[in-house]
Amino acid sequence: MLDILDIALLFFMAVTAISILRLKNLFAVVMLGGIYSLLSALIFVNLDAVDVAFTEAAVGAGISTVLMLGTLALTSREEKQEKKPSHKIWLPLMVCIATGAALVYGTLDMPRYGDPNAPIHKHVAPRYINDSMDEVGMPNIVTSVLASYRGFDTLGETTVVFTAVVGVLILLTGRRRRDKREPTLEELEEQEEEV
Amino acid sequence: MMQRKPILRVTSKVFMPFILIFALYVQFHGDFGPGGGFQAGVIFGSSFILYALIFGLHDAKLVLPSVVLEVMAALGVLIYAGTGVVSFFTGDNFLNYNSLAHDPLHGQHYGILIVELGVGLTVFAAMTLIFYTFAGRGR
Amino acid sequence: MESFTFLSPGLYNYWIVIFLMMVGFYIVISRGNLVKKLVGLNIFQTSVFVLYISMGKVEGGTAPIFGEGFETFSNPLPHVLILTAIVVGIATTALGLALVVRIREEYGTIEEDDIQAQEDETR
Structure with a gap:
């Protein structure tokens, strides 16, 4: 097809x-x-x-x-x-071509695109499609799987989003340092000795 | 910021309420059509990002301070996990909503609605807060 | 029939996706600019999403929302996985961009070579 x-x-x-x-x-x-x-x-x-x-x-x-x-x-x-030295262009290209070739080789025995008998459609998906109306009662199967069947997963994803925000806030809020370098520990010790 | 761009200012003012209502529609209609907490949160957040882009970060922070957003981001995760804990105490497994109402189907419906609300809150607060942080860094 | 399966168009989708993945991968490993690296990472990420969704497609199926007169649905499971992955992806991209901004403030550049040169000088 x-x-x-x-x-x-x-x-x-x-x-x-x-x-x-x-x-x-x-x-x-x-x-x-x-x-x-x-x-x-x-x-x-x-x-x-x-x-x-x-x-x-x-x-x-x-x-x-x-x-x-x-x-x-x-x-x-x-x-x-x-101008980049030639090994910086050819080495990544070779790596990419090799990886791509391996992946294409891996697709050769994959089920055809749109095949209704592929293994992916035989395991849990029939349960979601046949029973979710009786078990959850939502017309949108994606929502019922997202929030009910795989609720743990979504809780984890929400936590990841929250954690990423905390990370961004830690990195980017607060005073912008004008002097580029903080004194190192040794320099501080030297200053103390001078005093 | 953008004092001399009347077209942008007027159109964004006109569009804001529609974007917000569309986000709420996506949030609460996610059970029946495409949509849900993740999309609704992003759309709700994008309306505030539009406001901040046109009227400046200072004005946007007057409408919605970043402290409120920080609380909302945490509150969303709390609502989600809290729903799981409540279903714990009503005699079911963690995040199994069957026992939240008398009828298992109603329980599922309530559970999904609350959980999606939590997701929406966290995603909305996260997206807006990230934009605030990036936009506020330059000055 | 072996040669026929090799040439069958049922795999073109996967092959183009792999090509996109490799373009993203090439940008990540060969370009020194940190913002461009993140764009490359996004290309890679999006092509993985397309791969998952193509695997979930069922011929003659429709979107997995119940309605009058629809019997065949595409597989909803990859949709759920990718839906959450997209939002988590933007959150982690934002974290990466925040790191880029901090690196720029610290070193004054977002080119990998220049950062490496500065590091070598101070060593």
Whole structure:
């Protein structure tokens, strides 16, 4: 089965990713990152994952881009231009090609795209699809799995979001240090000896 | 900030209530259609981010101080875990909502609604707070 | 039939996703700019999301929301996993960006080579 729309959108994503790789202007890179997220949201709609598409459009294309732009305002807008020694270009490329080849080899005996008899559809998903209306009573299966069947998982994810915020606050609130270096312990000891 | 951008100021003022109502719709209609706490939190947060972008961080903090957001972020996780503990005491497993009401289906419904509210609160507070922190760093 | 399965279009989706993953991976390991590294990491992350969702697709299925006249649904489990992963992903990206901002304040640059050079000088 060949899904034309799906392949076309994935092709657009590939083009966007290549442009991100080649561009030096970080502002353009961040905006293309937003476009990349929006394209992936379209793919999610095409693959029936409406909840995921919704989240990706709001988070990936919205908040993520705003945060990246905020970071650019605090740092710099251009990537440094310089000639790199050739081993710095070829070594990562070889690593990527080798990893990619291994992954493609791994897909060869994977179930076909859209195959209803794939192992993934045989294990817990039938329970969710057949019984969730009687056990939880929500028309949206994703919500009932998210909040009820896998409630522990979501509690963990919520805690991770909370912890990340605490981390950002620890890193970025408080006074901005003007003098770049704090005196080290040895220097403090020297000062004490002088006194 | 942006004193001479009347179009942006007016349109963002007009859009704000609609974004907020849409976020609430996504939050409480998540059982029936696409949506839920994660998406609603992000949309609710994005309306405040829009406000801060157009009217300046100072004005946004007058509407919603960051202390309130810090409390909300913690409160969301607390509501979530607290629901689990309540179902503990009503004679069920942690985060099993069957016994929250007389009817297991109603219990599940209440449980999911409360838990999604907790998720929404935490995500909303988290996104807005992260933006406040990044935007406030420059000055 | 072995050669036919190799050429069947049922795997194109996975192959393009792997290509996207490798582009993201290449950006992460070959570029020195820290913001660009994070964008590369996001590309990698999003392509993993697409991989999961493509595996959950059922031919002829619809979005997993009950309604009149729908019998076949796509697998809801990958949707749940990825939904939470997206939000956690942005939270961790924000943490990474915060680290980048702190590094810039400390070293005055976000290029890996320059930071390494400064470290070598002070050593």
